[in-house]
């Protein structure tokens with residue numbers, strides 16, 4: 001599994017931002033698959049980062065999150081993107097494509113809900129009194145108890161109060 005696949009979504013995005021902000025300094029290739037670099041972080045001293053493309057689990061960084069653990073942190077990702085800018089570009093395109101897809105899905109379901117509302121309103125408009133009464137009784141009968149009680153509160157009790165007042 002590649003370095004990027006082992007990182008979580010937040011580390012990927014933060015790593016991308018670090019790459020964009022040029023927080024990676026002093027890159028030094030060790031061999032074909034290992035690269036060393038220092039990455040400016042929250043501490044005054046930059047972190048020492050080593051990434052191993054061939055064996056991502058051998059990567060390390062002395063930040064509090066990754067030190068002594070087999071975790072792919074944002075500093076490693078930042079270094080990786082700095083060494084392979086094309087990967088950073090591909091990653092960013094994927095993020096944008098994903099967000100556009102999410103927007104599209106959200107818009108589509110809003111449109112479907114809106115159409116349904118319109119159909120419902122048009123249908124109620126065309127129902128006669130008897131149909132409306134039957135539908136109401138059925139809804140109250142089949143619906144949850146709170147709905148039934150709410151209807152009693154809102155209409156039945158209130159109607160009785162008004163009548164009592166009127167006939168007093």
Ligand SMILES: [Zn+2]
Nearest residue numbers: 061063073075
């Ligand atoms: Zn780190």
